[in-house]
Amino acid sequence: MSETHIPVLRNEVLDFLKPNPEGIYVDATIGLGGHGFWILKKSHPTGRLIGVDVDASALVIAEKRLHVFEKRIRLIHGNFAQLRHLLEEHQINKVDGVLLDLGVSSLQLDTPDRGFSFQHLGPLDMRMDGRISISAAQIINKSNPDKLVKIFKEYGEEHYAKQIVRHIVAKRSEKPITSTLQLAKIVKDAYPIKTKRSKAFTQNGQKREIHPATRVFQALRIEVNAELNNLDIGLDMAVSVLKPGGCVCVISFHSLEDRIVKQRFRHLAKTCICPPKTPICICEHQQMLQIVTNRPIFPSASEIEGNPRARSAKLRAAIKI
Numbered sequence: 001m002s003e004t005h006i007p008v009l010r011n012e013v014l015d016f017l018k019p020n021p022e023g024i025y026v027d028a029t030i031g032l033g034g035h036g037f038w039i040l041k042k043s044h045p046t047g048r049l050i051g052v053d054v055d056a057s058a059l060v061i062a063e064k065r066l067h068v069f070e071k072r073i074r075l076i077h078g079n080f081a082q083l084r085h086l087l088e089e090h091q092i093n094k095v096d097g098v099l100l101d102l103g104v105s106s107l108q109l110d111t112p113d114r115g116f117s118f119q120h121l122g123p124l125d126m127r128m129d130g131r132i133s134i135s136a137a138q139i140i141n142k143s144n145p146d147k148l149v150k151i152f153k154e155y156g157e158e159h160y161a162k163q164i165v166r167h168i169v170a171k172r173s174e175k176p177i178t179s180t181l182q183l184a185k186i187v188k189d190a191y192p193i194k195t196k197r198s199k200a201f202t203q204n205g206q207k208r209e210i211h212p213a214t215r216v217f218q219a220l221r222i223e224v225n226a227e228l229n230n231l232d233i234g235l236d237m238a239v240s241v242l243k244p245g246g247c248v249c250v251i252s253f254h255s256l257e258d259r260i261v262k263q264r265f266r267h268l269a270k271t272c273i274c275p276p277k278t279p280i281c282i283c284e285h286q287q288m289l290q291i292v293t294n295r296p297i298f299p300s301a302s303e304i305e306g307n308p309r310a311r312s313a314k315l316r317a318a319i320k321i
């Protein structure tokens with residue numbers, strides 16, 4: 001990563017986490033170490049950071065970037081859905097802040113061999129964690145049509161899911177679909193003539209044109225890596241390892257992720273979950289969080305200008321009660 005790399009919503013994340021020298025922080029998606037670097041810098045000289053990532057190759061880069069912080073940084077290869085267990089293995093119980101910066105890293109997107117991008121020729125892989133057994137190619141070639149339609153509709157919100165799946169099924173019966181560009185072309189060809197470019201809304205409601213394969217690739221990536229399920233569990237894990245007063249920050253990149261974060265935060269911030277009109281509270285639900293971003297935080301126009309990938313980002317934060 002270049003020294004000029006500025007992680008998404010960096011200042012906003014630091015404002016919420018307030019890294020200090022007495023603190024222990026978890027960057028549960030350490031990636032290339034962008035946010036991690038700043039958390040360590042701001043908690044100088046004794047603050048500690050645990051960096052977690054499912055992608056072993058990201059950890060190699062994070063290690064190169066963060067080794068200057070010596071014993072203050074520890075990197076763990078693992079899934080944030082197992083965060084509590086991962087920390088216990090390293091004799092850490094409670095921490096002062098947790099960051100989840102969801103989605104793919106620029107390393108994953110820009111390495112054609114990983115198969116995440118419909119713009120580069122590569123194998124149809126998309127596994128963030130090399131230990132996962134099922135790749136995107138296996139899903140595309142082996143799943144029954146109904147399952148593919150469901151994946152593209154649910155995880156990609158793809159309007160033309162049925163048409164696309166019909167094309168996929170026809171093409172895969174001729175020969176297996178094994179490359180990113182092969183799939184991107186099949187999806188593009190399946191789109192109605194007038195709609196060769198698709199439209200999407202960014203998280204702050206702006207309309208932009210996207211390649212027709214964008215949603216199918218997003219859907220496949222989510223399916224391969226069980227991203228939404230991991231997020232659901234990962235949020236509970238993050239809250240469970242926080243000390244009272246500790247902060248959890250989540251940066252999401254599409255509405256499916258953001259909905260999960262919003263709903264989980266709201267649930268954990270409720271004092272009572274009894275049905276309305278119940279005369280006295282019987283639920284024994286415990287409020288765990290106080291939400292500190294009533295509305296999500298978006299990157300500024302100047303951040304988006306410098307880093308177009310930031311345009312879809314949304315930050316939500318909450319404090320452990």
Ligand SMILES: C[S@@+](CC[C@H](N)C(=O)[O-])C[C@H]1O[C@@H](n2cnc3c(N)ncnc32)[C@H](O)[C@@H]1O
Nearest residue numbers: 007029031032033034035053054055079080101
């Ligand atoms: C957007 S990048 C993080 C970038 C990082 N904040 C930086 O500034 O360099 C997201 C990272 O999260 C990782 N990741 C995705 N799902 C994960 C999970 N369930 N557990 C741990 N890491 C995950 C990906 O492998 C990727 O490296």
